[in-house]
Amino acid sequence: MSQIVNDRQHADRVLRTDRPRRIRPVVHGIACNLGVVALVGLVLLAWSPALAQADKLVAAVSKPGTETNRFWSGSTMWHVMDPALEGLLDQDPVTGENTDKGLAVSWEASDDFKVWTFKLRKGVQFHHGWGEFTAADVVHSYKLHTGPDAIIPTVDQLRGAKAEAVDRYTVRFTYPEPNKNLLFLHGGRSVMKVYSKAQFDKEGLEGYDRKFAGTGHYQFVSRKPGQILYERFDKHYSSVKPDFRVLEFRFVDEPATKLAMLLSGEAAIADLPRELMKDALAGGMKTAESARAVIQTDVVLNGLYCESGDEACGKHLPWYNRKIREAMNIALNREEMVQVLFPGGGAKLLPRYAMTPGHEGYDPTLVERFKKEYGYNPERAKKLMKEAGYPEAFKDPTIHLVLKPSAGVPEVALQMELIHQYLTAVGFKAELREIDHATVGAMGRARKAYIIHPSKNAPPRPTEVAFRAFYSKPGGPYQGWEDDFTSSNIKAFRAERDTEKRDAIARKLFNYLFEQYVSMPMFELRTQLAFNPKMVGSWQFPGVTSTGYGHWHTVKATK
């Protein structure tokens, strides 16, 4: 409305030169009055004082990757869907391990890992009166999450099963191939949430879009642009009752604004970049940290698609040369980087990307070797560069660093700037480029990602999944290392059934990748959030899923 009025004025300005004077007041009169009435009306409409509630928890969080009630066609939104939607497996908030306290009370796999059977909890109620949770809901949810519009991470590993309700409280998934990692998918990765079949049968997807029913500690109330509202679900099966009756998420992208919300008491919890954590602590805030390290970060030396016969292999790239890769790695002062990037702690150096304690192939000796072989050594870096003939021997000696904003790791931009500093300090010709996640993906899919970019492994994948995602040809576009040795060993690893032999192959492979300096491994991080101790007493969460935090029912109010 106001725009139309304004444009009328605007056109008047343009045409004014050739118009007789007496017309102007008429038009202006109409325009001004309409404009003023419209504006005052709008302003009055907006006047509705906000009510503060003591039992309401407001969390200012980064905007989720997608905003939809359909979990299966979304991404990076665990942190805001977690209050209402539960997967089959729940995690212990202190240890981060799968527990039998969730929807599934027990589970077992056949010897060949093809058939998985889950026993379900009895007496679980869906929100909004949609009845009792049964095996039929699990089968229904499985279909939703493996349908054509499903885009959740690692969904390809979930697909392919025959899902059936054996009885009211038993569900069975039969895969044609062994699926060793199903517990990771339902647990730490949490790719499948349970929705109500009764609601779907009656209301369809529109019902979900309007007001979906889950089984979590909180039930969905409403979604407005930039906001989701939940309220406590009093019929939840667990003995833990959330302290806060209402839970409100506000999506805020600007970190300074989030910090302001926290300090002014408008939000009780905020996910801040680590750089701002210091300011939050100085303002009397406290931090909550995930029980587990949930994010591994890496800087991928992409474009090395160098299995024999692959045309896409970036032989022209400076980092095709192992000496250059080593020089780049030891040009970095990682100790200093940790202090700059993560002054509030919660970060450790990562010796090899995707190698995770407790997972197959973990080699603790690499931790020690890392200090020596990846330690800061600019003199040796310069020597290696000279040996490699840098820069004369290279057609394009430029190191193309991508400043890619990475969801959940806002520190990445500063990290790449630091790397730029270190590399130029030893004599590399480096360039920072602002390319976003999707464009890097497109370049990778076209197998032309001749760039260096940050990447994350969150939550740390089981070794088999990680090998596939980061070091093999059919993996995702955000990986850059392929060669014959690696691919043949991954193949052998996948085919091997014997636990010890598998471990040995994986270990051999990790050692090889380590010695080849295939990427610049960075950090192992725990998720940190800041909270206002006037409202929140404590919060313990396990550190699972890509976003790294959840378990909102464990947020304790200040006494």
Add this chain to the structure above:
Amino acid sequence: MKRYLVIRSLQSLLALLAISVIAFAMSHLTGSPVDAMLPDDAGPEEAARLTKLWGLDLPLYEQYFVFLGNALQGNFGDSIKWQGQTAFGLVLERLPATIQLGGFAIIVSTIIALPVGVLAAVYKDTPFDSAGKLVALLGQAMPNFWLGIVLIWIFAVHLHWLPTSGRGGFSHMILPAIAMGWFQVAAFMRLTRSAMLEVLDSEYIKLARIKGVPERRVIWVHALKNAAIAPLTYFGVIAGSIFTGSVVIETVFAWPGTGLLAIDAIRGRDFPVIQAVVVTFAGVFIVANLIVDTLYAYLDPRIRYQ
């Protein structure tokens, strides 16, 4: 008159058609929603499946005609990033927030600019004149996001007078409106000042003074009434710049409007939403221009025969 109307309408229709091509091209230039939406570890099969599902495997011209055909019926397709909502529905849902903030920003800039402009004219070439100019110029001399953040820290964090961000009551609008509206103050004030100078110099103001009308009334009623017309003509330019300003200000203040929607849609390569935002904004602008031109042609016969 009829002839003019027909020609002018045809021109606008052509412009809209051009806009639709541009909107389509703009969205498709950004790449593919598949790259934005697919998780990091998804392989080529997943990508191929989604490309097909979203109709991105069709030839471009075919995709354009599908888009155009639907757009003519007011259907911009389903959003990709906001599954379960239509693209046009999203735009309509968020448009009021942007118009509300933009409208209030205009009011704020008027409230500051008008009196300052009037006083600057009355006290021409005095320190007050220069001080007024300085205050007005300040808005044009600070990056608006920085101004926004500084305002948040002063008025929300330190003084606790106003909320930091979000859309809620009236108080939520004040800071973003100042951050957005201050930019316009300088131009607006300058216009008021020069219009006032012109009017104050005119015969009927002199007459009013001779008649003994009190000076205050001469300035604030007689003169301002006539001088206000000139700056009001600047509103059109302001309206255009509001969208541009809103993209940044809505991010800083987490104000859920169309500016924010547009950035998120571009980052998520949500073609339907990008197209809906661009076509809606451009369409409103062009249709409004058409209406205005028609209105003037109706009022002023000379335009028709140009």
Add this chain to the structure above:
Amino acid sequence: MFVLVVLLVIPALSADWLAPHDPIRGSIPDRLKPPVFFGGTWEFALGTDRLGRDILSRIMHGAKVSLSISIAGILAGGVLGTALGLIAGYFRGLADAIIMRLVDITMALPSILLALVLAVTVGPSFQTIIVVVTFVLWALYARQVRGEVLSIRERDFVARARVAGASDLRIIVRHILPNAANTIIVLATLQVGSVILLEAGLSFLGVGIPRPTPAWGLMVADGRQLIVSAWWIAFFPGLAITLTVFALNLLGDWMRDRLDPRLKEV
């Protein structure tokens, strides 16, 4: 006023010799040092940023970058807009209709979205920013110049030239353009500030001048998070922008009073 302009131009031209530190390379141990008088030292008079780079040096080098973006963008937009405005205003008819509808379309398209699209398509760079600035400005010039030309072409000297048999091109270049020049120059002066702010806005959205190049807008955008603990990172480049806009506006006002008293609405 001239002093201010001089203060801007000199550092811009001589940053290479005068700047005390390297604007690109920082030193981590020196990061986040406060300015002198706020606990800092004269070595880093305006403090250092997150990478330990001297802010004063970056501002001096940034002057060069920010001013060259403004000048290049305004030149490109001004030339294109003026040319089209001259054609539209002088020839009227079909050319006018087409150009004015193009102006409509341009004004109807949110420029910032175009910038975002360009940035994700070809990656943000100095060139993409110039393209965006040109896109934003040409329509303004075209519209303003067209208006001027409409009134100039009716004046006697144009009619006389036409009678004397001068070609259209000659009339436009020799008679009309010089009379519209003042408007164009004043417009350009007043726009330097808006272009710097546009650059800042683009940097805020992550599609501005690529790092580590120092540009004022980028520096403010970079420092905005640390507004509490390291306010100086954003404050000083912000101050540089403010002073520049002030100086150029005063210059523009002065030039308008001298050259073109009729032009009020910019």
